[in-house]
């Protein structure tokens with residue numbers, strides 16, 4: 001297909017990421033980010049042919065629509081209009097309704113809006129992006145790719161919380177999992193690397209970015225994942241706590257903390273930031289550790305220990321393991337963090353491939369360790385969620 005570019009839109013409550021992607025080879029023709037929506041300092045910036053451009057966007061009442069208008073102009077100015085065959089939207093929550101990528105019509109859009117109860121920050125923002133893109137590109141088909149969809153294959157025992165079943169029936173409280181597009185992509189790429197049909201592959205995928213999650217993949221399908229009803233569950237993250245004793249919430253509220261204060265702390269002031277007391281950024285943690293910062297050292301230890309514990313526990317739903325797959329900004333780049341996670345998994349017999357670990361960084365995939373005991377590898381696969389959104393949109397065309 002000669003003209004097979006897709007405009008990929010990831011619309012957040014105060015930001016909008018976009019890219020024009022070649023759905024065949026994944027080349028990014030232009031990519032950009034609108035930020036600070038709803039505030040006077042809202043901007044939109046993009047990268048084209050290696051050159052960065054930034055502009056202010058005015059009219060605070062509808063920054064999403066104004067950002068899209070600017071993107072339309074950019075696309076026209078660059079003569080890309082005729083090359084774009086679809087718009088692909090990243091949507092955070094598809095609930096139990098959406099198990100794969102779908103073409104957006106009024107019914108799908110209404111469902112996405114209905115699911116706002118489960119993702120009050122994300123789904124309304126995603127819907128805003130869809131409305132704006134539909135108005136701007138009335139003749140282009142639009143597709144929704146859901147963060148939750150890949151995990152809809154989890155068995156009931158993995159997605160059911162050990163709480164009153166009525167809460168599931170009444171409110172839909174269960175494990176949904178997120179980062180599905182990333183877990184899907186890296187598992188498919190790893191299967192290619194192993195030269196094995198993905199339907200016969202068993203993986204533990206470890207996505208470590210600002211948000212972080214682990215997924216157990218059996219015969220190519222998600223069977224468990226560490227994020228839950230919300231993205232707050234599971235691993236320690238940049239600013240999120242991950243798993244914690246829910247009794248702590250009651251304790252803090254009895255101490256006079258409001259619900260907002262508690263959840264602000266758990267979402268925005270915990271994780272690397274909370275434990276280290278200095279930064280949410282893994283590079284900053286590693287740097288501070290080198291300088292002897294005790295908080296950073298502790299944050300590194302807690303983070304790597306917890307990732308290893310999850311990997312260990314995800315051997316349970318699998319009968320065999322082909323590979324542990326590291327991805328995300330941290331998983332793709334930090335050999336120290338990968339090394340420490342594997343050190344914590346001593347009993348599984350992984351032996352580091354030092355050169356492999358050093359080489360698999362900054363966008364390169366590769367093998368970082370091997371376990372003879374499990375007949376398994378540890379590999380790095382750079383994730384590419386935008387490419388999946390572009391590919392799946394075109395596949396459905």
Ligand code: ADP
Nearest residue numbers: 208209210211280281282283328329330333334
């Ligand atoms: P997001 O979840 O926002 O997409 P990323 O996947 O880009 O985030 O990951 C961001 C994280 O990756 C940050 O903590 C950053 O410090 C970390 N990171 C990026 N490059 C490196 C590096 N060279 N070494 C260690 N950590 C890195």
